Amino acid sequence: xxxxxxxxxxxxxxxxxxxxxxxxxxxxxxxxxxxxxxxxxxxxxxxxxxxxxxxxxxxxxxxxxxxxxxxxxxxxxxxxxxxxxxxxxxxxxxxxxxxxxxxxxxxxxxxxxxxxxxxxxxxxxxxxxxxxxxxxxxxxxx
Numbered sequence: 001x002x003x004x005x006x007x008x009x010x011x012x013x014x015x016x017x018x019x020x021x022x023x024x025x026x027x028x029x030x031x032x033x034x035x036x037x038x039x040x041x042x043x044x045x046x047x048x049x050x051x052x053x054x055x056x057x058x059x060x061x062x063x064x065x066x067x068x069x070x071x072x073x074x075x076x077x078x079x080x081x082x083x084x085x086x087x088x089x090x091x092x093x094x095x096x097x098x099x100x101x102x103x104x105x106x107x108x109x110x111x112x113x114x115x116x117x118x119x120x121x122x123x124x125x126x127x128x129x130x131x132x133x134x135x136x137x138x139x140x141x142x
Contacts (some may be wrong), residue, residue: 003093005019005022005023005049005097005118006071006096007069008049008071009068009070009071009072009125010075010118010121010122010125010130011049011118012121012125013117013118013121014114014117014118014121015053015122017054018113018114018117019091020105020116021111021114022107022114022117022118023105025096025099025103025104025135026049026097026099026103026105027040027097027098027100027103028095028096028097029095029098030093030095030096031053031090031092031093031094031096032093033089033092033093034076034089034090034092035089035094035098036087037055037087037088037089037090038084038087038088038097039084039087040059040083040084040085040086041083041084042082042083042084042088042134043078043082043084044074044076044077044081044082044083044084044102045077045081045100045101045102046074046077046078046094046098046099046101047072047074047075047078047081047098047099047104048072048073048074048078048096048097048098049072049092049098049099050067050068050069050070050072050095050096050098051092051095051096051097052069052071052094053068053069053090053091053092053095054068054069054090054091054092054094055067055069055074055088055089055090055091055094056067056072056088056089056090057087057088058086058087058088058089059085059086059087064086066071067086068091072125073088075121075122075125075126075130076122076123076126077101078099078101078104078118078119079119079122093115094128094131095132104118
């Protein structure tokens with residue numbers, strides 16, 4: 001694996017051995033500028049780790065935000081069956097590592113400690129997001 005998985009906040013608590021095992025389950029892809037990663041209502045079944053470049057999130061043509069190298073998207077889709085809630089497009093040339101739900105389930109079976117460590121990282125990130133959301137609402141004048 002050419003990218004240090006430790007640079008991803010989602011994976012920072014994993015040991016080097018766990019990152020190596022996870023790396024074996026990832027597939028690599030490159031998107032050209034403005035190429036779609038996924039569209040709204042597509043089945044959500046992959047975690048994407050952004051290695052280089054970035055991803056722009058849009059809904060109905062309106063930009064929702066951007067994610068850049070070292071960030072991830074779609075982590076919840078490993079455990080929750082559903083559809084994407086927005087469109088995602090490459091910002092410049094973008095390199096990604098992807099973990100499919102199928103590969104994640106294989107990790108659960110073959111190396112449960114790695115799957116559990118990844119799941120803990122996803123839950124930590126989600127809890128952090130919720131804390132920020134609650135904090136922002138407290139600061140809002142509404």
